[in-house]
Amino acid sequence: MFAVHLMAFYFTKLKEDQIKKVDRFLYHMRLSDETLLDIMARFQAEMQKGLGKDTNPTASVKMLPTFVRAIPDGSENGEFLSLDLGGSKFRVLKVQVSEEGKRNVQMESQFYPTPNEIIRGNGTELFEYVADCLADFMKTKDLMQKKLPLGLTFSFPCKQTKLEEGVLLSWTKKFKARGVQGTDVVSSLTNAMRKHKDLDVDILALVNDTVGTMMTCAYDDPYCEVGVIIGTGTNACYMEDMSNIELVEGDEGRMCINTEWGAFGDDGALEDIRTEFDQELDLGSLNPGKQLFEKMISGLYLGELVRLILLKMAKAGLLFGGKKSSALHIKGKIETRHVAAMEKYKEGLANTREILTDLGLEPSEADCIAVQHVCTIVSFRSANLCAAALAAILTRLRENKKLVRLHTTVGMDGTLYKIHPQYPKRLHKVVRKLVPNCDVRFLLSESGSTKGAAMVTAVASRVQAQRKQIDKVLALFRLTQEQLVGIRDKMRVELEYGLKRDTHPLATVKMLPTYVCGMPDGTEKGKFLALDLGGTNFRVLLMKIRSGRRSVRMYNKIFAIPLEIMQGTGEELFDHIVQCIADFLDYMGLKGAQLPLGFTFSFPCRQASIDKGTLIEWTKGFKATDCEGEDVVDMLREAIKRRNEFDLDIVAVVNDTVGTMMTCGYEDRNCEVGLIAGTGSNMCYMEEMRNIELVEGDEGKMCINTEWGGFGDNGCLDDIRTQYDKEVDEGSLNPGKQRYEKMTSGMYLGEIVRQILIDLTKQGLLFRGQISERLRTRGIFETKFLSQIESDRLALLQVRKILQQLGLDSTCEDSIVVKEVCGAVSRRAAELCGAGLAAIVEKRREDQGFEHLKITVGVDGTLYKLHPHFSRILQETVKELAPRCDVTFMLSEDGSGKGAALITAVAKRLQQARREN
Numbered sequence: 001m002f003a004v005h006l007m008a009f010y011f012t013k014l015k016e017d018q019i020k021k022v023d024r025f026l027y028h029m030r031l032s033d034e035t036l037l038d039i040m041a042r043f044q045a046e047m048q049k050g051l052g053k054d055t056n057p058t059a060s061v062k063m064l065p066t067f068v069r070a071i072p073d074g075s076e077n078g079e080f081l082s083l084d085l086g087g088s089k090f091r092v093l094k095v096q097v098s099e100e101g102k103r104n105v106q107m108e109s110q111f112y113p114t115p116n117e118i119i120r121g122n123g124t125e126l127f128e129y130v131a132d133c134l135a136d137f138m139k140t141k142d143l144m145q146k147k148l149p150l151g152l153t154f155s156f157p158c159k160q161t162k163l164e165e166g167v168l169l170s171w172t173k174k175f176k177a178r179g180v181q182g183t184d185v186v187s188s189l190t191n192a193m194r195k196h197k198d199l200d201v202d203i204l205a206l207v208n209d210t211v212g213t214m215m216t217c218a219y220d221d222p223y224c225e226v227g228v229i230i231g232t233g234t235n236a237c238y239m240e241d242m243s244n245i246e247l248v249e250g251d252e253g254r255m256c257i258n259t260e261w262g263a264f265g266d267d268g269a270l271e272d273i274r275t276e277f278d279q280e281l282d283l284g285s286l287n288p289g290k291q292l293f294e295k296m297i298s299g300l301y302l303g304e305l306v307r308l309i310l311l312k313m314a315k316a317g318l319l320f321g322g323k324k325s326s327a328l329h330i331k332g333k334i335e336t337r338h339v340a341a342m343e344k345y346k347e348g349l350a351n352t353r354e355i356l357t358d359l360g361l362e363p364s365e366a367d368c369i370a371v372q373h374v375c376t377i378v379s380f381r382s383a384n385l386c387a388a389a390l391a392a393i394l395t396r397l398r399e400n401k402k403l404v405r406l407h408t409t410v411g412m413d414g415t416l417y418k419i420h421p422q423y424p425k426r427l428h429k430v431v432r433k434l435v436p437n438c439d440v441r442f443l444l445s446e447s448g449s450t451k452g453a454a455m456v457t458a459v460a461s462r463v464q465a466q467r468k469q470i471d472k473v474l475a476l477f478r479l480t481q482e483q484l485v486g487i488r489d490k491m492r493v494e495l496e497y498g499l500k501r502d503t504h505p506l507a508t509v510k511m512l513p514t515y516v517c518g519m520p521d522g523t524e525k526g527k528f529l530a531l532d533l534g535g536t537n538f539r540v541l542l543m544k545i546r547s548g549r550r551s552v553r554m555y556n557k558i559f560a561i562p563l564e565i566m567q568g569t570g571e572e573l574f575d576h577i578v579q580c581i582a583d584f585l586d587y588m589g590l591k592g593a594q595l596p597l598g599f600t601f602s603f604p605c606r607q608a609s610i611d612k613g614t615l616i617e618w619t620k621g622f623k624a625t626d627c628e629g630e631d632v633v634d635m636l637r638e639a640i641k642r643r644n645e646f647d648l649d650i651v652a653v654v655n656d657t658v659g660t661m662m663t664c665g666y667e668d669r670n671c672e673v674g675l676i677a678g679t680g681s682n683m684c685y686m687e688e689m690r691n692i693e694l695v696e697g698d699e700g701k702m703c704i705n706t707e708w709g710g711f712g713d714n715g716c717l718d719d720i721r722t723q724y725d726k727e728v729d730e731g732s733l734n735p736g737k738q739r740y741e742k743m744t745s746g747m748y749l750g751e752i753v754r755q756i757l758i759d760l761t762k763q764g765l766l767f768r769g770q771i772s773e774r775l776r777t778r779g780i781f782e783t784k785f786l787s788q789i790e791s792d793r794l795a796l797l798q799v800r801k802i803l804q805q806l807g808l809d810s811t812c813e814d815s816i817v818v819k820e821v822c823g824a825v826s827r828r829a830a831e832l833c834g835a836g837l838a839a840i841v842e843k844r845r846e847d848q849g850f851e852h853l854k855i856t857v858g859v860d861g862t863l864y865k866l867h868p869h870f871s872r873i874l875q876e877t878v879k880e881l882a883p884r885c886d887v888t889f890m891l892s893e894d895g896s897g898k899g900a901a902l903i904t905a906v907a908k909r910l911q912q913a914r915r916e917n
């Protein structure tokens, strides 16, 4: 009995002595709680640095955005291929996710070796090898005939700008293939796969193993928002608020960040805790100076650290009686699995003896105890360091969520964590001590990271399918060169129809003679009034023209025309106009003055002379009763009479296109075309009198108001009209009319966009499938919003703000789609307009028998002026479709009122001349 006690005492004493000895020797490796808290704080600062746009380039912890935005929600499904490369084992898998709505994942897999000559050889060969393994797997599993999406788990630091791309920043761990760093691994693998003609695989997602692990665990536990690997290497990812990720646009929701914490300390931040053993290990590694945190923690390095310590202790005579074996000198002879075996609770000591003996050493009992304790200190330090960094992440999560207590789950994987007998317990304990205000569940990923990668791929493939649907809709708005040529030629036919007496009555492009025959010659002078009705604004103007100098002084005032007046009775409308004139005269101090007046009236009028205009029909937003078929000049005169306050001499009624041409023509004599791309769309030009069959006489030229807005009203554009155009038409004030205008002008583009958005939402592709009240509201997209949304200078966030102002609660993805829709609709509008304009300038060139024509187009309208791309696309199209015309576009700065006044002045001059004759 006594002997037993004595033995026990002896053993305890022996153990104590050995432990003390090792503790003293490895004093520097034992980290106090304060040190751990300090490291935790340092890591918190590192994360912040990595997330900042300006600080990221110099940050050692790279905090890489992964473009994984949500954890699985159970709706994922399909069949996927998966590759898992970069951990201790390389696997190819087939993953079947959820059939018939159940959360269910089935996997079939095959391991393949990764010989050193492959992983440290030539990059091309590495990817070819991976592709070969994939092909082999597919053959054995009889998958060759299937086209399957693939998720690639690639456990190295990659810079991603989207899910299906990743530029390798640097190799870590055991890999060092040439020519891969700085290149996109997805395209490299895709290229390698091309060698296998029978392989039809689309790589949809690249994920880090930490991300895969988090997703795997999150499939079973929706609280999981962190993934940690403690295996060959070590690393962690977590869900960060988008608003904190400065490297990615958008601030909504969260995105998974791959911290690449293995590089913590690469800037010297951990020098105070690194030991001589860490330094020696680093020098002998494949990547000296890199992954310094990882080298204190992960499986690839722990065994080696133990070896270096044992060697040093032996040399110092503290172990094995000062004897060393040759095996102890060989790098890599002690592996992490040995460390784990030596630390086993019961068999540990026996294992230690066996392992040391295998290394050619002759360990005493005391040696075995000491070596076991070395292992404990090394692996304990590893767990402590991991715990400190993880605690920093958990604290960040808690602070992001502004919670007093965080309740969360951490997905775990990696051989060190899995096979080491004490590791998990220690790690959990230290984490809980460092962050007492977090309730953490540690969940072991049983099925590796590929299950999670398959979830990411499933979401990506759904997004891809949705993208296809969106593209299908947008494609309806894309016009080929051939189609545009066809439109130009059809327009040309319609122009000729409208000019000919026989075909004119049926023509959709009405080609209305305006009785404006000449340009101002500079001798015009006097004071004139002008009205400008039919565009966005109604204006009354006073113009003072000085002869000889081509200079005009203008005074004007904008008046509102309420909707109920635009769509009330004709009498009300004209009374309102006269009321505005009265106000203006009053305002200008011209009460009672009898001035000549030019009336810009931007609707189709049949004219028999310059001062007579019968409204054919209302267009755009006007619909006042009892006006169609009436002379608007008479209506205005009667309204003036009714008011009985002043008299005006109404000399001319002018379309806005004509006014615009005149305004510009006053400065550029080459200006023989007027174009409006505004609320409505129209064009006028100077035509040879001999071509105008409706008007007597063959001499000289006359301006023709084409009213091209009606182009297509006979169905000739039906092949390019979409369902959305038809919906817009049906909801308009003039269904079936002005079909070209409805595809090209500001009043309708927003409506087309709205119809598309409604349809995409119905298909579940936008706004989470919810059609809001606002989206149902006609007219919410004014031209100015379209212009703002499409502006290149606007960040996505601002687009989203505009949409929010419009009452559309959009995500960033939604905003991208809305912007694309706007772009497709406005591009088509500009191209259609360009095709129409090409028809006119070509006609003018041919009519005059010129090889080349130099011509100026006077332009006005909010769409042309405000939209960021419309004018450019319009001009490019004209150039393409009328290559023999040199067209200058001149923006009308002063509106068409000025032109109307000039026309009035010319008419006055001619009147005068007739009288004098």
Ligand code: BG6
Residues within 6 Å of the ligand: 084, 085, 086, 087, 088, 089, 153, 155, 209, 212, 229, 230, 231, 232, 233, 299, 413, 414, 415, 416, 447, 448, 449, 450
């Ligand atoms: C596996 C994952 O379970 O763990 C891999 O599927 C990951 O993606 C690996 O890289 C990490 O552990 P180890 O020990 O193999 O590096």
Ligand code: BG6
Residues within 6 Å of the ligand: 532, 533, 534, 535, 536, 537, 600, 602, 656, 659, 676, 677, 678, 679, 680, 746, 860, 861, 862, 863, 894, 895, 896, 897
């Ligand atoms: C103005 C002209 O500048 O532009 C108006 O003075 C014209 O006559 C208008 O109708 C066209 O643009 P919008 O966009 O106002 O319809």
Ligand code: GLC
Residues within 6 Å of the ligand: 086, 087, 154, 155, 156, 157, 172, 173, 208, 209, 210, 229, 231, 232, 233, 234, 235, 236, 260, 262, 294
């Ligand atoms: C290395 C890699 C990292 C990976 C980790 C675990 O640190 O750089 O991407 O997640 O190992 O495998």
Ligand code: GLC
Residues within 6 Å of the ligand: 534, 535, 601, 602, 603, 604, 619, 620, 655, 656, 657, 676, 678, 679, 680, 681, 682, 683, 707, 709, 741
């Ligand atoms: C409408 C009108 C037309 C006008 C154009 C631009 O198309 O019918 O007369 O020129 O809008 O305002």
